[in-house]
Amino acid sequence: MSAIITITDKFRNVFQRFSRFGTWFLEHQRRNLIGIFSIFVMIAFGATVLVSITPRPSNLPSTELNTPVSFGTLNKTASLTKSVFNKNNGVLELHYTISDGSVSDQDLVDISKIKFTAMTDHGGNQVTGRVVPTSNNTVVVQFKNLSHNFNAVTLTAHDKSINTATVEAPSSVVADSSNAKKTTANSNTANGKFIINRDKVSKSNTLTFATQKELEVNESNDKISAQQKLISKNTNAIVEYQKAIDQQQSSIKKYQKILAQSDDSDTQTSINNARDAITQIRTQVSDAQNNIQRAKTNISQYQKIKKQVEDGKSLLPKPTDL
Known part of the structure; x- marks a missing residue:
C-alpha cells in the first residue's frame, strides 16, 4: 500500500x-x-x-573509368583511364585514350587535332591546366594549384579534324537554301563531356606535375606492361588448349578400342566429333600464337619509342594550355 x-x-x-x-x-x-x-x-x-x-562533389554523376565517350563528327571516342589527385600540391592528373571509329588501327590517331576545354567548380583562383600528348592515341590532362576541396572538374573533348561530310558546296542559290537545315543538322557534334568529382578520383601523396618526357616514358612503360600481360594470358591459354587436345586424343583412343570390338555408328560419330574439336582447338592455339607475336612486335615498337623519348627525340606535339 x-x-x-x-x-x-x-x-x-x-x-x-x-x-x-x-x-x-x-x-x-x-x-x-x-x-x-x-x-x-x-x-x-x-x-x-x-x-x-563546405565544398562537395557536384550533383552530376562522375564519368566512369574506361567508358568511351563520343565527341566530334568523325566517330572518335575518348575514355578516361585513370584519375589521380594529390591534395598536398593540388596536382590532378587525368589520363585519356583516344579511339578513331573509322580507323581499324586504334593506335593511330592524329593526336594534334584533339583538344580539350575545362571548367573547375571551387577549383581556386590559382589553378592552371594543360594537355600533354603522351603517345599517338593517349593524352594526359594536368592541373596544378587545384584547391584540395574542389567540387568537380568538367572536361570536354573536341576534334578539330575537318569532316567533309559537313561541308556544303551548293551548285545554286536554290540548292543552298534547301541544304540549310541539312547543314545545321550535320554540324551537331557529340558532347564529349567528362565529369570528374572529387570523391571519385584516386589519391596520391607522391604525384607531381610531371614533364611531358616523364609522362611519355610512363605511357610507354604502361603499354609494355599491358602487352606483357597479354602475352602471359595467351601463353597460359595455349597450355590449357594443349591439355584439351590431349584429352580429346585420349578419348579418341578409347573410342577406337570400342569400335574395334563393335561396329557402332555412335562411336564413330564420337570419334569424328573429337577430331573436329581438336581441329577447332588448334585454330585457337594458332590465334593465341598470333596474339603473342603481335604483342611482342608492339613491345618492340613501344621500347623503340621509349628510347627515342629518353634521347629527347619525341615526335609528339608539345603540351597546350587549357
Missing part, C-alpha cells in the same frame, strides 16, 4: 512541476516564442552557411 502511495506522490509531483512550467510559459509567452523563433532562425542560417562554404 505504501508503494502505491509513493508512486502516486511521484506522479503528483511531476504534474505539479509541469503545471508550474505551463503557468510560467504563459506568463512569459512573448519572450519564449521570440526565443524559440530565434533558435530556428539561427539553425537555418547556420545550415545555409555550412552548405555554401
Whole structure:
C-alpha cells in the first residue's frame, strides 16, 4: 500500500512541476516564442552557411573509368583511364585514350587535332591546366594549384579534324537554301563531356606535375606492361588448349578400342566429333600464337619509342594550355 502511495506522490509531483512550467510559459509567452523563433532562425542560417562554404562533389554523376565517350563528327571516342589527385600540391592528373571509329588501327590517331576545354567548380583562383600528348592515341590532362576541396572538374573533348561530310558546296542559290537545315543538322557534334568529382578520383601523396618526357616514358612503360600481360594470358591459354587436345586424343583412343570390338555408328560419330574439336582447338592455339607475336612486335615498337623519348627525340606535339 505504501508503494502505491509513493508512486502516486511521484506522479503528483511531476504534474505539479509541469503545471508550474505551463503557468510560467504563459506568463512569459512573448519572450519564449521570440526565443524559440530565434533558435530556428539561427539553425537555418547556420545550415545555409555550412552548405555554401563546405565544398562537395557536384550533383552530376562522375564519368566512369574506361567508358568511351563520343565527341566530334568523325566517330572518335575518348575514355578516361585513370584519375589521380594529390591534395598536398593540388596536382590532378587525368589520363585519356583516344579511339578513331573509322580507323581499324586504334593506335593511330592524329593526336594534334584533339583538344580539350575545362571548367573547375571551387577549383581556386590559382589553378592552371594543360594537355600533354603522351603517345599517338593517349593524352594526359594536368592541373596544378587545384584547391584540395574542389567540387568537380568538367572536361570536354573536341576534334578539330575537318569532316567533309559537313561541308556544303551548293551548285545554286536554290540548292543552298534547301541544304540549310541539312547543314545545321550535320554540324551537331557529340558532347564529349567528362565529369570528374572529387570523391571519385584516386589519391596520391607522391604525384607531381610531371614533364611531358616523364609522362611519355610512363605511357610507354604502361603499354609494355599491358602487352606483357597479354602475352602471359595467351601463353597460359595455349597450355590449357594443349591439355584439351590431349584429352580429346585420349578419348579418341578409347573410342577406337570400342569400335574395334563393335561396329557402332555412335562411336564413330564420337570419334569424328573429337577430331573436329581438336581441329577447332588448334585454330585457337594458332590465334593465341598470333596474339603473342603481335604483342611482342608492339613491345618492340613501344621500347623503340621509349628510347627515342629518353634521347629527347619525341615526335609528339608539345603540351597546350587549357
